[in-house]
Amino acid sequence: MDTSWKIMVVGAGTMGHGIAQCVAMAGFNVRIVDQFPGVLDKAKVLVKEHLEGMVREGRIDAELAEASFGRMEFHDDLEASATWADFVFEAVFEDLQVKRELFHRLGALTRPDVVLASNTSSFDIAKLCDVTQHPERVIGMHWFHPPQITPCIEVIPAGATSAETVETAKVIAEAVRKYPTACANSPGFVANRIQFAMAAEALAIVEEGLATPEEVDRIVTSSFGFRLSAFGPFEIADQAGIDVYLSIFKYLHEMLGRGQFAPPPLLEKMVQDGKLGLKSGAGFYNYGDGAADALRRTRDKRLFDRLALFRAERMDGSD
């Protein structure tokens, strides 16, 4: 993509300064705007320190660090930056009223073709379209902390969002070396809905006195959490066996009596149809034509690579 696009990031807090750094590292000129000059000063220091740390650790060379920092401007003038921008990332407080007021202003200040992408973690994107002139250019682009590192961006169109805006959001996400995936505009989108379901159970286990936070963290990071950066939940279910999953759901539901463990009809149907995952040749994915053997090899490679890292970080104390 053309890196001559000028990118504005509104909000220089936890997320905004990292998003701006990531965009600058990809070759774009960035203006990061905040209402508080003190926040901008702090953001400048954090970005500089982060880039210097990357150079020290040999992740990037000094030239890239210097050039990236040189492409960043820190501003408290929203109006001047809005007329300058070709694309806007919004990363202000998670407060719907604050975001609605900002989108109303941005809608009036920016060119009508400028995409306005919100980093909201939870709000309905339609509520931002409502208040914006030319709502077809409003979209959710949900980054994950720390944004300089974590690959995912959830791309969330609302009803009013145009196909062109979705395409631009994907292209720009890829241009900053992220891994975008479109998802529906519903509460928590995909990642936070799953993440908070897990957090609810982790908290319940601690509150019930079954394990300490440290024990939960040790178990999760060395078990399913260990696998999760290599495979998603449906890939893992296929590898474990859909019939095994169904039995566990039934037992948990019977013993704990909570709705979230009710055996999912989708799994019941798959078991009836003999789609048990990798072992039967089909599950959520198909494993014909040598795909099962290829997956076993990929699984082992990915997990052994992660095991070496895990042992170095957690067991051999080199972290």
Ligand SMILES: NC(=O)c1ccc[n+]([C@@H]2O[C@H](COP(=O)([O-])OP(=O)(O)OC[C@H]3O[C@@H](n4cnc5c(N)ncnc54)[C@H](O)[C@@H]3O)[C@@H](O)[C@H]2O)c1
């Ligand atoms: N913190 C996370 O882990 C995380 C992860 C993903 C998404 N998000 C989302 O990103 C957004 C920002 O979160 P954060 O953690 O960076 O918040 P933060 O509180 O650290 O930063 C928000 C910044 O926005 C500025 N701001 C507020 N209103 C403004 C306005 N009208 N104009 C200019 N600047 C304004 C504030 O001064 C502040 O510096 C939120 O929507 C949040 O839900 C956060």
